[in-house]
Amino acid sequence: MSTGASQPSQAEMGAMLSLAAYAAPPIVPKGLALTLIVVVLVTAILATIIIALRVYVRGWISRSSKVWGWEDTFAILGYLAFLCSSIFAIKAAYYGLGTRDDDLSNVLMVRCAEYMLYSQVLYGISMPLVKASVVFTLVRITTSKKYLWSLYAMQALTTIMAAVGILASLLYCRPTKAYWNPLLGTCGNFMIVVNIGYAWTAVGIVTDWACAILPYLIVRNLQMSRRSKSTVMVILGLAAIASTATIVRAPYLQYYLVEKDRLYWNGYISIWCQLESGIALIAACLPALRMLFRKYFEDSQNSSKANGKKQTSGNRNIGGSQLSIPMGNLSSAGKVAEVGGRWKRLGDDNSSATHITQERTISIETESMSDEELHHHMA
Known part of the structure; x- marks a missing residue:
């Protein structure tokens, strides 16, 4: 008769590992992890200010004109997904994201991988929503069918690619919990997820540059002053800046496959993902803020004139x-x-009379x- 205790099953060990992970205290972020937190916080704060100004302009200043449109709704939804993604990225940094393996335990790695997955999925949700805000802004100012179909095709491609990337991340392991706790299930070939990541990056770069070029093609024939055209082109074209973060992030995708310091290298990927999403969101909101700047300058001029009359x-x-x-x-x-x-x-700068x-x-x-x-x- 055996007196020794029976060995726990893999599922039981996985459950114990999960309990230990949730009981573990966070670490003090240093180096890359601390940089990640600062960058994400600054980007999130700037995006929050800009989106608040957009809501003020479109929902309050212009309430009598009823100009609130789909581009505003998509901007709000994209911001909420971006904000949640930023929160999980910061939480992941407190459990090992951006930190070398030598300074981590298996328990911390489990918690970090879970938050990292949440952040990536929410990033994947935010990008097509933010891109939709830019697309519907351009749809407002064009009636040309070729530009409309180009914009809708670009949005469809972005949405499909994001959906594929999200599903690949969620279905890579069965159950999904095995993504951060390998004892709870099995996972497939991660190379498939990496290849989808490269394809997603390529689509992001192409669509970002399309958002920069199309405003020029659309605005150049509109009946407006040259200065106004230039302003609109520059503001709408700022979406291309987001492609810079996408390009910089692309070489780091190879580190998804490394065994050593994987969470450290994923810290770079998270930084550039959050920068890409945040910059794109800010650029998408700038066209709606033109009315706020115009109102501010008009009020300043009227105030100066009133003071002059009082003298x-x-x-x-x-x-x-x-x-x-x-x-x-x-x-x-x-x-x-x-x-x-x-x-x-x-008359304005370009008036012939x-x-x-x-x-x-x-x-x-x-x-x-x-x-x-x-x-x-x-x-």
Whole structure:
């Protein structure tokens, strides 16, 4: 009769490993892990400010015009997915993401891999949503069928590729929990996931550059000033900046297959994924903020004009010229003390019918003059 205890099964050992992983305290991030946290936090804060301004402009300032559209809804959904992805990336950094294997235990690696998977899946959800915001912004300003079909095809390709990547990550191990705890199941050939990652990267680069080129093709024939066209092209073309992060991230995909320091190298991948998503989101929101900047500058100009008017009083119009008569220092002679003028150009920068007018200001200083004397002097 055997008196020794029976060995636990693989499932039981996996369950014990999970319990130990959730009981383990986080580490103090250093080096790359700390850099990851700082970069993700800064990007998330900037994206939060920009998306809040977008909601303020589209939902409050423009509420009477009812301009809220699909591009705004997709931007909000993309931001929520990006924010959740950033949170899980930071949590992963506290359990080993961006840290060398020598400073980690198997228990910490299990917890880190779980959060890392959540972050990657949410990143995969955020990118097609953010791209949809850019696409529907461009759809608003074009009626050309060839551009519309190009935009819809680009969005469909991005969405399909993201769906394939997400499913590949979730179905790579059965059950999915085996992705971070190998004792709970079995996993397939990870090379398939890596190849999908390369294809996803290529599609991202192509669609980012398409989002940069199409605004030029769409806006160039619109009836608007050259300066306005340039502004719209630059703002909408900023989405191409996100492709820089995609290109930089591409060489790091090979480290998905390494055995040593895999979580450390995945820290670089997470940094560039979050930068790509955050920059794309900010660029997608900038076109909606043009109204806010325009309103700010108009309010500043109106305030300056109002302050200028307060400095003079007793204004009278004579023969179409504006007379500004200060009431402080009046002289009996009633002489003209100052005559000033400035030239003003009417019309925008590209107007073919530009007119030149002159604004003249004549200040008359008087003292103790009655209305009759003033009328006689003016006559």
